[in-house]
Amino acid sequence: MKAVLKKGVAVFTPQGFLDGNNTSELLSIDDIESAINLKADMILVSLKKVIFFNKNGLDAFTKLFHAVRKKNHSIVGFCDYDAIKYDAIRKFFGDQIDFSLYKTSDIASLFSSGFKETDKTVLLYSPDKSQRTAMAIDLHDGGYNPIVAQTEEEFNDKASKKELYDYIIDLTYLGHMGQKIATRVAGNAIIYTVSQFLDAEINDKFNIEYHKNSLNVGFRLFIFDAYKTISMNVHALNFFSKLASSAAEYNATISIVGMSFNKTPESFKETLEDSGIIFYEQMDDILQNKELLKELGASSASNIKNKRTINKQTVTELPSFISATVGTIEMMTNAKAIKNGVKIDNIFIDDKKDKIASSIGYYGDLDGMVILVFPIIIAKKACELLIGEQTDDIELILDTLAELVNIVGGKIKTLLADENINVNITLPRTYGNIDSLLEVIENKKGVQVDLSFNDDKFLFFLTR
Amino acid sequence: MITKNKIDSFIEKIPPSPKIIKETLLLVNQGELTKAAKVAGEDMALRTYLKNIVNKPIYGFTNEVNDLSQIFAILGLSLTKQTVYNYMISLLSPDKWVLFKLNKKTFYELQADLSKNWEKILKYLNISDKEMYNAITLLPSSIIITEALFFEHLDDVKLLRETKAIDFNTILSRLCGVSLFDICEEIAKKWEMNEVIYKVIQSSSGTKQSGNKEIDTLGKWMHLLLFYELSKPIFIEARLNDFIDFQIDFVADIYSEFAEVMEIS
Numbered sequence: 001m002k003a004v005l006k007k008g009v010a011v012f013t014p015q016g017f018l019d020g021n022n023t024s025e026l027l028s029i030d031d032i033e034s035a036i037n038l039k040a041d042m043i044l045v046s047l048k049k050v051i052f053f054n055k056n057g058l059d060a061f062t063k064l065f066h067a068v069r070k071k072n073h074s075i076v077g078f079c080d081y082d083a084i085k086y087d088a089i090r091k092f093f094g095d096q097i098d099f100s101l102y103k104t105s106d107i108a109s110l111f112s113s114g115f116k117e118t119d120k121t122v123l124l125y126s127p128d129k130s131q132r133t134a135m136a137i138d139l140h141d142g143g144y145n146p147i148v149a150q151t152e153e154e155f156n157d158k159a160s161k162k163e164l165y166d167y168i169i170d171l172t173y174l175g176h177m178g179q180k181i182a183t184r185v186a187g188n189a190i191i192y193t194v195s196q197f198l199d200a201e202i203n204d205k206f207n208i209e210y211h212k213n214s215l216n217v218g219f220r221l222f223i224f225d226a227y228k229t230i231s232m233n234v235h236a237l238n239f240f241s242k243l244a245s246s247a248a249e250y251n252a253t254i255s256i257v258g259m260s261f262n263k264t265p266e267s268f269k270e271t272l273e274d275s276g277i278i279f280y281e282q283m284d285d286i287l288q289n290k291e292l293l294k295e296l297g298a299s300s301a302s303n304i305k306n307k308r309t310i311n312k313q314t315v316t317e318l319p320s321f322i323s324a325t326v327g328t329i330e331m332m333t334n335a336k337a338i339k340n341g342v343k344i345d346n347i348f349i350d351d352k353k354d355k356i357a358s359s360i361g362y363y364g365d366l367d368g369m370v371i372l373v374f375p376i377i378i379a380k381k382a383c384e385l386l387i388g389e390q391t392d393d394i395e396l397i398l399d400t401l402a403e404l405v406n407i408v409g410g411k412i413k414t415l416l417a418d419e420n421i422n423v424n425i426t427l428p429r430t431y432g433n434i435d436s437l438l439e440v441i442e443n444k445k446g447v448q449v450d451l452s453f454n455d456d457k458f459l460f461f462l463t464r
Numbered sequence: 465m466i467t468k469n470k471i472d473s474f475i476e477k478i479p480p481s482p483k484i485i486k487e488t489l490l491l492v493n494q495g496e497l498t499k500a501a502k503v504a505g506e507d508m509a510l511r512t513y514l515k516n517i518v519n520k521p522i523y524g525f526t527n528e529v530n531d532l533s534q535i536f537a538i539l540g541l542s543l544t545k546q547t548v549y550n551y552m553i554s555l556l557s558p559d560k561w562v563l564f565k566l567n568k569k570t571f572y573e574l575q576a577d578l579s580k581n582w583e584k585i586l587k588y589l590n591i592s593d594k595e596m597y598n599a600i601t602l603l604p605s606s607i608i609i610t611e612a613l614f615f616e617h618l619d620d621v622k623l624l625r626e627t628k629a630i631d632f633n634t635i636l637s638r639l640c641g642v643s644l645f646d647i648c649e650e651i652a653k654k655w656e657m658n659e660v661i662y663k664v665i666q667s668s669s670g671t672k673q674s675g676n677k678e679i680d681t682l683g684k685w686m687h688l689l690l691f692y693e694l695s696k697p698i699f700i701e702a703r704l705n706d707f708i709d710f711q712i713d714f715v716a717d718i719y720s721e722f723a724e725v726m727e728i729s
Contacts, residue, residue, distance in 0.1 A: 002622070022695055026705065049712050328620075330465075331617075334466075
């Protein structure tokens with residue numbers, strides 16, 4: 001069984017009956033390995049479609065959870081259950097519970113470091129005070145606004161006014177906190193939250209691949225939220241210095257906010273400033289200052305120092321890229337694609353109106369970025385298979401477009417692997433309008449292929 | 465990926481029910497089991513199939529049963545007809561399974577398990593209508609149809625399903641407006657099966673109710689039985705656990721009774 005990745009959470013969804021006999025068939029070590037390769041912050045088993053389970057059935061999963069935690073530091077646990085199932089799990093495992101329980105996968109995603117939705121109001125309740133506190137801290141760190149109900153009565157009273165809250169959390173238990181560094185996106189800036197003592201472990205906890213991908217897809221401002229950091233040692237100093245050097249290649253800015261140097265040598269601050277890191281006392285000093293944001297690069301992603309050009313190897317593999325794209329769109333629309341023209345130049349978009357775009361990067365033996373520009377009408381059509389109905393909700397369409405581009409990326413990976421070219425793909429990025437896309441790629445040369453599906457025009461652009 | 469034309473061509477290629485099967489079923493309907501066994505014996509494949517099925521552990525015979533008249537006598541009218549229908553469905557199964565990790569043996573195993581447990585359920589529900597016994601036989605054809613339509617698109621389907629938790633029935637319905645169970649109905653019509661059979665099957669999808677209380681109740685039991693079977697290690701390994709969507713709310717109200725009938729503790 002394969003996991004489905006959404007909002008940084010990889011979810012396995014077994015169906016039917018779970019007992020000790022069938023669990024190992026449901027979730028093999030290979031399946032877990034694939035989930036780990038998805039770079040998910042959480043690996044969960046959904047009980048939404050499980051009608052019966054016993055302790056033996058869950059035990060087999062918890063053994064796998066331990067293996068995952070040991071290897072990947074991901075948060076592991078169960079999600080999507082009702083009160084009866086929740087009580088049963090708590091009863092089976094008593095105080096020995098060392099995995100997490102999330103009432104729904106959406107609630108789980110609030111605790112995932114990779115989820116980007118912020119500034120949401122979350123009502124939460126747990127009869128266990130330490131759980132309430134732990135959840136509130138975790139949510140606050142993630143950029144949410146948690147409201148903690150102290151009693152069940154208070155919770156029921158508040159929860160009856162659903163419209164006041166974006167999320168309502170109960171029947172949830174945090175087994176182990178994630179050990180990764182939480183990441184959130186505010187506008188075009190990426191905020192990493194670091195805390196406690198920063199030492200050599202920061203190299204393991206920091207998702208360098210995510211960071212590199214963020215640079216590749218155009219993010220230029222990275223902020224370390226260090227309000228809760230007590231001190232750092234020389235290993236952490238080296239980590240930040242190296243990060244600053246690599247950011248400089250992309251003309252990106254690294255800043256540290258809220259760091260107190262009471263227990264850290266002041267000379268560290270000077271060293272970090274010399275390497276290009278900028279310090280601020282308050283987060284709002286940056287985020288509320290539009291001029292400063294612009295200066296630091298968060299409002300524009302166009303000023304890349306090392307502009308790379310498309311190379312022969314990429315052009316040689318162009319048929320694989322086009323085939324993956326066309327194949328996927330054909331699969332989604334059941335329509336035939338017609339290739340109208342190919343040119344190597346800067347991207348040219350005839351009419352920017354009513355168009356949206358998505359990009360996905362790849363790296364490894366080859367590297368570059370595929371950009372797809374859709375008229376909204378085609379995007380809607382292509383996403384219908386995934387959404388299941390017609391919709392005009394642009395957020396939903398963009399979200400689904402990211403899933404579609406992920407399929408394209410997966411297909412590219414498979415087609416290139418057939419030729420012994422190994423690449424990994426980045427997370428997809430979507431653009432609600434063409435201007436925001438052009439900020440990233442306006443001056444990049446690449447291969448542009450104009451295609452049409454049932455007379456609807458569609459643009460494929462491959463660049464580095 | 466899959467078009468309506470491909471579905472039409474699949475249905476078109478389904479052969480009419482063989483003459484010997486038709487004659488056997490006619491004689492069974494008339495209660496002539498001995499004559500039916502004689503006719504059935506003329507088809508070597510049918511003979512072998514019946515022997516294989518009846519000698520599976522779930523039928524509980526201590527000694528191997530080889531004689532067709534004996535087999536028909538042991539099974540009785542309802543189960544004989546059910547088993548012949550199972551054979552007809554098995555004729556559609558591919559020589560080599562690609563999408564699902566099945567083979568003839570495991571597919572027959574599924575058919576036998578479903579049939580015996582369905583019999584248990586009908587007895588519990590006090591239903592003696594012979595056509596209701598036959599209804600279960602059409603259910604595995606949904607697996608055969610999935611294999612036939614999707615096996616060429618293994619990689620595409622894999623990528624799609626890793627991105628979105630979407631079952632084969634939903635993919636087919638969204639792409640072509642036709643469900644796996646609509647195709648089962650077409651097969652049943654082509655083979656002149658009783659209307660009640662495909663109505664129960666449609667209802668057992670959990671997504672399309674008939675409006676007839678008895679049929680929909682049976683559809684509910686069949687849906688739960690299917691997932692009870694598909695939760696067995698052998699069928700999970702065959703990748704069948706999530707080939708269609710389990711509608712847990714649809715069956716929630718009969719679960720306790722089901723657990724009692726199947727002795728689940």
